[in-house]
Amino acid sequence: MTEGQVSPPLAQRARALRSSVIRDILKLTQRPGMISLAGGLPAPDTFPLELLRAGFDRVLTEHGRAALQYSTTEGHPPLREWIAARETARGIPTRADEVLIVSGSQQALDLIAKALVEPGAPVLVEAPTYLGALQAFSLFAPTWRMVPTDDGGLMPDALTTDLTQSARFLYAMPNFQNPSGRTLTHERRSALAERARRHDFWIIEDDPYGELWYEAVPPPSLRAFACERVIRMGSFSKVLAPGLRLGYVIAPEPVIATLARLKQATDLHTATVTQMAAYDVLAGGHLDTLLPLTRRRYAQQCAALLDALDQFFAGRGHWTRPAGGMFVWVELAATVDATALLAQAVKRQVAFVPGAAFYPLGARANTLRLSFVTVAAEQLHVGIERLARCLDEPVAHAATHSETDPKVDAANGAAAASASPRNDDASRAPAANR
Amino acid sequence: MTEGQVSPPLAQRARALRSSVIRDILKLTQRPGMISLAGGLPAPDTFPLELLRAGFDRVLTEHGRAALQYSTTEGHPPLREWIAARETARGIPTRADEVLIVSGSQQALDLIAKALVEPGAPVLVEAPTYLGALQAFSLFAPTWRMVPTDDGGLMPDALTTDLTQSARFLYAMPNFQNPSGRTLTHERRSALAERARRHDFWIIEDDPYGELWYEAVPPPSLRAFACERVIRMGSFSKVLAPGLRLGYVIAPEPVIATLARLKQATDLHTATVTQMAAYDVLAGGHLDTLLPLTRRRYAQQCAALLDALDQFFAGRGHWTRPAGGMFVWVELAATVDATALLAQAVKRQVAFVPGAAFYPLGARANTLRLSFVTVAAEQLHVGIERLARCLDEPVAHAATHSETDPKVDAANGAAAASASPRNDDASRAPAANR
Numbered sequence: 001m002t003e004g005q006v007s008p009p010l011a012q013r014a015r016a017l018r019s020s021v022i023r024d025i026l027k028l029t030q031r032p033g034m035i036s037l038a039g040g041l042p043a044p045d046t047f048p049l050e051l052l053r054a055g056f057d058r059v060l061t062e063h064g065r066a067a068l069q070y071s072t073t074e075g076h077p078p079l080r081e082w083i084a085a086r087e088t089a090r091g092i093p094t095r096a097d098e099v100l101i102v103s104g105s106q107q108a109l110d111l112i113a114k115a116l117v118e119p120g121a122p123v124l125v126e127a128p129t130y131l132g133a134l135q136a137f138s139l140f141a142p143t144w145r146m147v148p149t150d151d152g153g154l155m156p157d158a159l160t161t162d163l164t165q166s167a168r169f170l171y172a173m174p175n176f177q178n179p180s181g182r183t184l185t186h187e188r189r190s191a192l193a194e195r196a197r198r199h200d201f202w203i204i205e206d207d208p209y210g211e212l213w214y215e216a217v218p219p220p221s222l223r224a225f226a227c228e229r230v231i232r233m234g235s236f237s238k239v240l241a242p243g244l245r246l247g248y249v250i251a252p253e254p255v256i257a258t259l260a261r262l263k264q265a266t267d268l269h270t271a272t273v274t275q276m277a278a279y280d281v282l283a284g285g286h287l288d289t290l291l292p293l294t295r296r297r298y299a300q301q302c303a304a305l306l307d308a309l310d311q312f313f314a315g316r317g318h319w320t321r322p323a324g325g326m327f328v329w330v331e332l333a334a335t336v337d338a339t340a341l342l343a344q345a346v347k348r349q350v351a352f353v354p355g356a357a358f359y360p361l362g363a364r365a366n367t368l369r370l371s372f373v374t375v376a377a378e379q380l381h382v383g384i385e386r387l388a389r390c391l392d393e394p395v396a397h398a399a400t401h402s403e404t405d406p407k408v409d410a411a412n413g414a415a416a417a418s419a420s421p422r423n424d425d426a427s428r429a430p431a432a433n434r
Numbered sequence: 435m436t437e438g439q440v441s442p443p444l445a446q447r448a449r450a451l452r453s454s455v456i457r458d459i460l461k462l463t464q465r466p467g468m469i470s471l472a473g474g475l476p477a478p479d480t481f482p483l484e485l486l487r488a489g490f491d492r493v494l495t496e497h498g499r500a501a502l503q504y505s506t507t508e509g510h511p512p513l514r515e516w517i518a519a520r521e522t523a524r525g526i527p528t529r530a531d532e533v534l535i536v537s538g539s540q541q542a543l544d545l546i547a548k549a550l551v552e553p554g555a556p557v558l559v560e561a562p563t564y565l566g567a568l569q570a571f572s573l574f575a576p577t578w579r580m581v582p583t584d585d586g587g588l589m590p591d592a593l594t595t596d597l598t599q600s601a602r603f604l605y606a607m608p609n610f611q612n613p614s615g616r617t618l619t620h621e622r623r624s625a626l627a628e629r630a631r632r633h634d635f636w637i638i639e640d641d642p643y644g645e646l647w648y649e650a651v652p653p654p655s656l657r658a659f660a661c662e663r664v665i666r667m668g669s670f671s672k673v674l675a676p677g678l679r680l681g682y683v684i685a686p687e688p689v690i691a692t693l694a695r696l697k698q699a700t701d702l703h704t705a706t707v708t709q710m711a712a713y714d715v716l717a718g719g720h721l722d723t724l725l726p727l728t729r730r731r732y733a734q735q736c737a738a739l740l741d742a743l744d745q746f747f748a749g750r751g752h753w754t755r756p757a758g759g760m761f762v763w764v765e766l767a768a769t770v771d772a773t774a775l776l777a778q779a780v781k782r783q784v785a786f787v788p789g790a791a792f793y794p795l796g797a798r799a800n801t802l803r804l805s806f807v808t809v810a811a812e813q814l815h816v817g818i819e820r821l822a823r824c825l826d827e828p829v830a831h832a833a834t835h836s837e838t839d840p841k842v843d844a845a846n847g848a849a850a851a852s853a854s855p856r857n858d859d860a861s862r863a864p865a866a867n868r
Contacts, residue, residue, distance in 0.1 A: 006662065006686040008602050008636040011574070014549045017695045044499035052502065053494040056707075060487040065478035068486065068675035103537055103679075107701040114573060115448045135699035139548060140445070168442050202442040228440065241502035243706030245537075252440040261451045265569035267541040267701075271708055272677030273490075 013139045029351040035383035037370040038351040040178065040326065043301075044374075046294040047241040048281055055280035059273060067273045073264045074256070075101025075248070076275035082282055083234070083248055092223045100256045102263065103270045105208055105235040105247035109136035111259045111266065112204055112231060112249075116168055117142050124163070124170035126154045128329070128358030128367070130178045130206065133171050144360035151320060153177070153184030156191035164199035169231075172203065175210040175218045176325025179358045179369035183323055186219035193225035201229075208235040208247075211291055213324035214299035223250070231255060236278055238326075239287060239294070244274045297373075298326065304377035305370060308384035316391055317366075328370045329355070332391070336366045341390055350386040447573045463785040469817035471804040472785040474612065474760065477735075478808075480728040481675040482715055489714035493707060501707045507698045508690070509535025509682070510709035516716055517668070517682050526657045534690045536697065537704045539642055539669040539681035543570035545693045545700065546638055546665060546683075550602055551576050558597070558604035560588045562763070562792035562801070564612045564640065567605050578794035585754060587611070587618030590625035598633040603665075606637065609644040609652045610759025613792045613803035617757055620653035627659035635663075642669040642681075645725055647758035648733035657684070665689060670712055672760075673721060673728070678708045731807075732760065738811035739804060742818035750825055751800075762804045763789070770800045770825070778824040784817040 029036040059067050074080065080096040087094035102108045109132060117123060117140035125133065127146035145163055147154045147170065154172060164170075172192075174184035184192070196203050205222040223230045235247040249259060263269070281287075305328055309319055317332040332338070338354035345351060355367025372380055463470040493501050508514065514530040521528035536542045543566060551557060551574035559567065561580035579597055581588045581604065588606060598604075606626075608618035618626070630637050639656040657664045669681040683693060697703070715721075739762055743753055751766040766772070772788035779785060789801025806814055 007688040007692065008550060008663070010692060011548070011550055011552045014692055014696060017692070017699075041504050044503050047499050047502045049494065049499055049502065053491060056490040056494065057487060060483065060490065065481050065483055065675075068481045068483065068677040069478050070475050070671075070676045103701045103705075106699075110700045114445070116442055116445055118445045132699070132702075139696070139699055229442070237504075241499075242504045243502040245701065245703070245705040254441040258441065258444060258448055258451070262448060262573070265451075265540075265566070265573055266544045267537045267679065268566075269679070271537075271679040271705055274705055274708060 013141065016138070016141075028346050031349075033349050034346075034351060035349060035375060035379050035386070036351045037372065037375065037380075037383055038353045039371050039374060041371075041374055042238050042242060042326070043294075043297065046290070046297065048286060048290055051281045051284070051286055052241065052244075052277060055277040056273065058280055059276040063276060067276050069272065071269050071272040071275075073260045073269045075099070075270060076272065076279060078283070079275050079279040080248075082279060083250070087221075087223075087250060090221070092221060092227065094250060095253075097253050098250055098256055100249045100251075100259050100263065101270050101275060102247045102249060103267060104237060104242070104245040105206065105233045106132050106136065107245075107263075107266070108233045108247055108249045108259075109133050109206075110139075111262045112233075113137045113140045114262045114266070115255075115258050116202075118168075122165070122167040124159075124167045124201065125360060126172055126177070127362070128179055128355060128364075129171065129360070130173055131357055133206065134358075134360050137171070138360075146360065146362060147172075149180070149182065151182060153182050153188055154192070156188050156195050159192070159195040159199065161199060164195070164201055167199075167201050169202040169204055170196070171206065172222075173206045173208075174222060175207055176212060176322050176327070178209070178325070179327050179353070179355065180329040181320045181322030181325055181327045182329070183218050189219055189222055189225050193222065196226055196229055203230045205230050205232045207233065208238055209325040210234075211239050212295060212298055212326070214295060214302065215323065218324065228252065239291060240278055240281060244278055246270065246274060246278050295324075298324070301372045301375075301377065301380070302328070305372040305380045305384070308381045311381075312384050312388035316388065326371055326373045328372065330368050330370060331355075331364070332366045332368070334366055336391070338365060338368045341368070341387075344390040344393055345387055348386045348390060350383040350390075352387070447575065450572070450575075462780050465783075467783050468780070468785060469783060469809060469813050469820070470785045471806065471809065471814075471817055472787050473805050473808060475808055476672050476676060476760070477728075477731065480724070480731065482720060482724055485715045485718070485720055486675065486678075486711060489711040490707065493710040493714055497710060501710050503706065505703050505706040505709075507694045507703045509533070509704060510706065510713060512717070513709050513713040514682075516713060517684070521655075521657075521684060524655070526655060526661065528684060529687075531687050532684055532690055534683045534685075534693050534697065535704050535709060536681045536683060537701060538671060538676070538679040539640065539667045540566050540570065541679075541697075541700070542667045542681055542683050542693075543567050543640075544573075545696045546667075547571045547574045548696045548700070549689075549692050550636075552602075556599070556601040558593075558601045558635065559794060560606055560611070561796070562613055562789060562798075563605065563794070564607055565791055567640065568792075568794050571605070572794075580794065580796065581606075583614070583616065585616060587616050587622055588626070590622050590629050593626070593629040593633065595633060598629070598635055601633075601635050603636040603638055604630070605640065606656075607640045607642075608656060609641055610646060610756050610761070612643070612759070613761050613787070613789065614763040615754045615756030615759055615761045616763070617652050623653055623656055623659050627656065630660055630663055637664045639664050639666045641667065642672055643759040644668075645673050646729060646732055646760070648729060648736065649757065652758065662686065673725060674712055674715065678712055680704065680708060680712050729758075732758070735806045735809075735811065735814070736762070738814045739806040739818070742815045745815075746818050746822035750822070760805055760807045762806065764802050764804060765789075765798070766800045766802070766825070768800055772799060772802045775802070775821075775824055778827055779821055782820045782824055784820040784824075786821070 029038050080099040083099045084094040084096045113136050119141040122145045123142040124145050126149050148158050223232050231251040319330040353369045356363035356365050463472050514533040517533045518528040518530045547570050553575040556579045557576040558579050560583050582592050657666050665685040753764040787803045790797035790799050
């Protein structure tokens with residue numbers, strides 16, 4: 001009997017979700033004057049505000065109370081049809097019953113983890129990989145195996161019998177990856193599919209940014225190479241608006257049926273009215289008008305950031321040159337500790353996300369993620385100049401966080417959560433994982 | 435290497451989610467002419483359609499793109515404030531940071547399971563209990579312990595040292611319970627709180643129907659008796675509209691912080707625009723106008739069903755007389771098998787949910803749940819008359835499903851899922867758990 005206790009005993013998975021060491025630093029990024037390259041939010045002026053306003057109005061006028069009632073777990077049938085038709089039009093024949101609507105693609109990660117992650121069993125991820133996936137999967141306590149990457153994306157040759165032994169799936173973001181901005185080459189997609197067949201593992205293809213290419217369409221979806229063993233995740237957060245919380249999964253029908261059963265136990269179904277309103281905008285063909293504007297805008301923002309890096313970071317490290325998306329990845333001299341650098345940067349009114357959070361183990365402390373789509377071009381310039389000045393200060397090289405810290409956390413399956421700058425921070429600030 | 439496989443190997447928790455034996459029968463309830471007392475949907479003419487249409491329009495006009503952007507994991511701050519203020523006005527002082535907005539209260543069950551359910555550890559539930567809770571908790575493989583109930587709700591005297599040993603929490607629905615329609619008496623609420631303190635377990639109070647009283651307000655929330663160890667779940671599905679998928683949790687702030695971290699890994703946050711639109715309607719004070727109409731309507735529907743039972747079921751069994759909510763629970767002669775009865779009933783164009791699904795173990799096969807709020811009064815009369823006729827047929831007494839079947843499932847933590855009529859069925863029909 002414990003009077004006045006304020007929390008019940010937590011399950012192991014919840015105890016492992018500890019506070020982030022850099023949470024307090026990133027909280028400061030909300031201050032006025034701060035140039036934050038730390039966020040992951042899309043630019044709000046790309047949202048089709050008027051179209052969605054008209055869509056909600058039309059749906060509630062035309063569908064009335066059906067738009068407000070419980071609906072099927074798999075999702076609004078016309079929206080599933082629309083997604084299947086778009087996929088088919090890209091050359092990958094897809095039926096509506098191979099599509100599941102989810103409450104944002106973070107939910108797809110939760111459902112896939114529930115379906116596939118057995119405690120202690122290995123999961124293959126890119127190094128670095130998307131933080132939200134590490135958080136979702138970590139709750140189900142996998143053993144992490146990292147697949148090395150270079151500027152062409154993950155390296156299929158590394159997927160040996162040893163590395164893939166007992167792994168049920170590999171999780172990858174082949175287009176304009178979060179955090180690295182890298183794109184998996186066409187050849188490597190084909191080689192990855194071949195390795196997946198040879199070593200009998202499935203592929204989770206997470207593709208929230210694929211529509212945000214700058215000059216050229218990226219190589220085909222991994223479904224084009226291994227349709228029978230790919231679970232593809234898509235999102236409307238970057239092409240319509242994230243506040244709708246709408247994403248989808250495309251996979252063989254038995255997989256969709258399993259995920260739907262799990263979704264029913266998780267949240268019954270995704271909001272009826274938001275699905276209908278999104279479908280209203282999509283069916284109107286507005287994506288074809290909206291996307292070219294978003295692509296051009298993001299391309300300009302990326303170019304501005306790369307210009308600033310070329311000007312102020314020359315000789316200080318290596319960075320990616322994305323062909324789409326929202327992120328640039330910077331690797332600095334091996335002596336730099338990006339968490340220590342962040343503490344300095346915040347004093348100079350500029351922020352970013354230290355790269356260590358994106359590794360489940362073996363984190364490279366000298367890396368960082370820069371987000372550029374919500375910051376004006378001249379501010380990107382000022383921000384990178386400030387950051388370069390921090391690098392000239394000795395404190396940025398004080399290795400207060402050793403490279404092995406995250407390994408300790410990874411051992412109990414909690415690396416993502418404990419290393420995450422969004423973990424607690426998102427409790428206070430917009431949830432900007434994506 | 436397995437060419438052409440259509441599903442990856444599933445984790446144990448997902449393999450346990452099997453199809454329901456009565457799914458195929460309940461699918462037939464969509465046929466024209468069927469009088470379905472099987473659903474759990476609220477009556478759509480209680481939804482404030484025009485108010486919500488105006489709310490979405492106003493929110494998108496006044497808040498613009500902020501209504502479509504990522505937002506905080508804990509939820510829209512004014513909505514949290516409104517919920518805290520309403521709770522405080524009822525005499526239980528509550529702060530906004532003790533409130534978490536969730537994507538329908540099914541998600542609260544998922545998050546609470548993630549936070550508290552350790553595989554194999556005991557969880558206390560009422561017998562019978564809410565099916566959606568069995569589904570959500572089952573994924574995390576607890577051991578079930580059932581608390582006996584009578585028409586006054588769960589029996590606190592049964593919460594002995596033996597029964598509560600190692601249990602971290604008890605899950606209960608004290609007002610107009612789904613499936614039984616029963617309400618926990620004031621005296622028992624007090625005794626339950628005393629037992630919770632004595633044996634050091636927490637209480638999950640699920641209260642989606644509390645506002646739907648007919649004649650008198652139910653006894654105070656369990657928070658009034660044991661605020662320091664109650665996690666209270668609420669929902670807007672029955673007072674606004676379920677298609678919004680909006681619910682909430684009220685608990686001590688450290689519990690809210692844990693659930694918010696888990697929610698971030700689960701779906702980042704609940705849709706921004708639906709939270710804002712719901713707040714628009716709630717802040718306008720419309721609940722005070724809407725609820726009396728819903729209460730009166732549901733009271734009339736319940737009275738019509740009870741009249742029909744009095745007329746056609748006299749001498750055939752016992753049923754509850756709810757003081758609110760949407761469900762009546764019927765216990766028939768011990769020889770009746772409600773699943774066999776359902777097969778007969780569907781032939782006569784009437785449907786219900788067999789009660790076995792609501793027990794994690796030791797299911798009573800002679801029970802059934804009747805839902806009455808979406809069926810016209812004269813149809814309730816016809817439906818019960820048809821059901822009574824089925825009871826006169828010998829087949830309803832053929833025990834094709836023994837009482838011990840669910841026990842076998844419960845042993846592998848899958849009772850709810852495998853015994854659930856909504857499990858697969860909801861993949862095709864509206865998700866009518868609530």
